[in-house]
Every structure is written in structure tokens, then in C-alpha cells.
Amino acid sequence: MQRDRSAPVTVLHVDDEPELCDLVASFLEREHEWLSVETAPDAESALERIRAGGIDCVVSDYDMPGLDGLDFLRDVRAEHPDLPFILYTGKGSEEIASEAISAGVDDYLQKETHTEQYTVLANQIRNVVERQRAQSAAAAADRSYHNLVDTSPVPILLFDREAVIVYANDAAVEFLDADERKVLDEVRMPDLVDDIHREQALERFETLFETNESVPEVEFRIRTLEDRIKRAVVATAPGTYRGQPVAQVVAKRVEVVEDA
Incomplete structure (x- = not known):
């Protein structure tokens, strides 16, 4: 899905030099209609603004009275682990x-005297925000998927x-005779198909x-984890899970034909 690169972005610029804040805000908002810049003179007031939402x-x-940029970053990460954060320092x-980087910064830029740096900064802002929004959208899609299939019979x-299992619903855990879902982590598809059908299953995959x-x-x-043989009609379709392509396998009309 293509992301809207003109989607509005609200930036909080934190710096104890008000003239610089005004200059950065003026350039970014003039050159980039999708950007709106708010300012804060120190980390404490910035944290209050972040808590109010909308950033x-x-x-x-980095060099500010009270909390410096790194301590501020750590406080932001403690409360808002996914909020994009760029350290812009002289x-x-x-x-x-x-x-x-160890504290979880998304990007880093050294202050320069030329105006080209503001174009670089705008690009960094766009990139980190788009990445965060894409990750949030993927996480929401995963939650929707789980809500739909977790309790399916x-x-x-x-x-x-x-061909490694990355997800199994409760019915699949029971179907494969697993004690719990995590037992299926790293189990491969060929290990679950009886010898007479393994080659065909791999070709379909x-x-x-x-x-x-x-x-x-x-x-x-x-062949289940308890070495029982179950016969099932298998439907397989392509899908996406956590941003990666997957094969979605649905087992229907299950019948036990051999006990261990």
C-alpha cells in the first residue's frame, strides 16, 4: 500500500535558543506544507506537551538547561517508546x-550554518514518521487478523x-497435538506432512x-507432534503477516486415521 507523503506531520522542536527555533520552524513550514512545527525551550515543558498528545x-x-537531549530522549522512550525522535545538535x-543510538534515537543530525541542513532535517522527519506510521499500521493489521482467527474453530x-510456522491459532495448536502455541515456534511445514505427501506439499508451497x-x-x-496421523483437506492462500509474505494454511474436515 502506498503511503500518503503529504499527510500532515506535527513536529515538536526542543531547543533553548528561541531564535533558532523560530528560524527552523519558519523554513520547514514555508518549504514543506505538510509540516507544522511547535517549539519548547526545555525538556520539562516538552514532556508536558508530548503528554497532551498530537505530536x-x-x-x-543536546545541550540544554536541566535535562540534556539524551536524558530527555530516555524520558520520552520510557513514556512513548514509538514516538519518532531526532537529535539535532551543535x-x-x-x-x-x-x-x-543506544537510547533509541531514530536519527541524528549535526547543526550547520547553511540552509541545506533544513532540507536534510525535513527528509529525516518524513522518513522516521513514515516508518513509524507504517509499523503502527502493520501492528493494527496484525491485531485485526488475530481478533478474526484466534478463536476460529x-x-x-x-x-x-x-516454511517455518510463524503463527498458529488455538484450533491449530490442538490439531497438531501441541501443549501450547509456543511449542510450534520454529516447526517446519515438511515435518508436519506424512512422507507420502511431503514432496507434493513442498511443490505447492x-x-x-x-x-x-x-x-x-x-x-x-x-503427522502431529504426538506422532498421530490426521487426514485433512488443506486450503492454502498467500497473505501478509507482520509485513512479510506468508502462506496461510487452513485445515478442514479433519479426521484421525492413526494413533501413536
């Missing part, structure tokens, strides 16, 4: 940059490109990922 990105100086060093499994299209339903003998 999409923080741009902060006192740059490898040590400060390294500490900022039909076994549903998701496999990644390496490859076809699905190559064509990104569903493959016809087929009846397979499935």
Missing part, C-alpha cells in the same frame, strides 16, 4: 551519537518463506510463493 515527531537539541560527537497456520496465488485444495496426511 508526530520530536526534534531536540555539539556532536561519536560518543553522543553512540549513546543516542478451524485450524489456521501461517508459514514464512522458509513453492508455487504459492512464486505466483502469489492460492493453490487448489488437497487432502493430506498430517
Whole structure:
């Protein structure tokens, strides 16, 4: 899905130099209609503004009275772990940059005297906000998917490109005779298909990922974790889970044919 690169972004610029704040805000808002800039003179007032909501990105100086930029970043991360944060400082060093990365900064920019830096800053703001919004959208999609399938009475499994289980609903956990969902972590699809159907299952798997299209339903003998054989009609379709392509497998008309 293509993201709207003109979607409004509200930035909180935190710096104890009001003239610089006004200059940055003026340039960013004049050159980029999608940007709205608010300012705060110190970390304490900035935290209050962030708590009020509506801030999409923080741009902060390092050397400020009270909390410096790194301590401010740590406080922001404690309350808002996903809020995009750019350290924009005139006192740059490898040590400060390294500490900022460890504290969870999204980007880092050294202050310069030329106006081209504001174009760089605007691009950084756009990139970190788009990344955060994409991650939030993916997380929301995952939640919607879980709400839909977690309690389905039909076994549903998701496999990644390496044929490893990345998700199983409650019915699938029971179907595969697993004690709990995490037992299925890292279990591979070929290990669950009986010998007589394994090659066919792998061919279908490859076809699905190559064509990104569903493959016809087929009846397979499935070998569970308790080494029982269950016969099921398997429907397989392409999908996306946590931003990655997956094969979604639904098992229907399940029948136990051999006990361990």
C-alpha cells in the first residue's frame, strides 16, 4: 500500500535558543506544507506537551538547561517508546551519537550554518514518521487478523518463506497435538506432512510463493507432534503477516486415521 507523503506531520522542536527555533520552524513550514512545527525551550515543558498528545515527531537539541537531549530522549522512550525522535545538535560527537543510538534515537543530525541542513532535517522527519506510521499500521493489521482467527474453530497456520510456522491459532495448536502455541515456534511445514505427501506439499508451497496465488485444495496426511496421523483437506492462500509474505494454511474436515 502506498503511503500518503503529504499527510500532515506535527513536529515538536526542543531547543533553548528561541531564535533558532523560530528560524527552523519558519523554513520547514514555508518549504514543506505538510509540516507544522511547535517549539519548547526545555525538556520539562516538552514532556508536558508530548503528554497532551498530537505530536508526530520530536526534534531536540543536546545541550540544554536541566535535562540534556539524551536524558530527555530516555524520558520520552520510557513514556512513548514509538514516538519518532531526532537529535539535532551543535555539539556532536561519536560518543553522543553512540549513546543516542543506544537510547533509541531514530536519527541524528549535526547543526550547520547553511540552509541545506533544513532540507536534510525535513527528509529525516518524513522518513522516521513514515516508518513509524507504517509499523503502527502493520501492528493494527496484525491485531485485526488475530481478533478474526484466534478463536476460529478451524485450524489456521501461517508459514514464512522458509516454511517455518510463524503463527498458529488455538484450533491449530490442538490439531497438531501441541501443549501450547509456543511449542510450534520454529516447526517446519515438511515435518508436519506424512512422507507420502511431503514432496507434493513442498511443490505447492513453492508455487504459492512464486505466483502469489492460492493453490487448489488437497487432502493430506498430517503427522502431529504426538506422532498421530490426521487426514485433512488443506486450503492454502498467500497473505501478509507482520509485513512479510506468508502462506496461510487452513485445515478442514479433519479426521484421525492413526494413533501413536
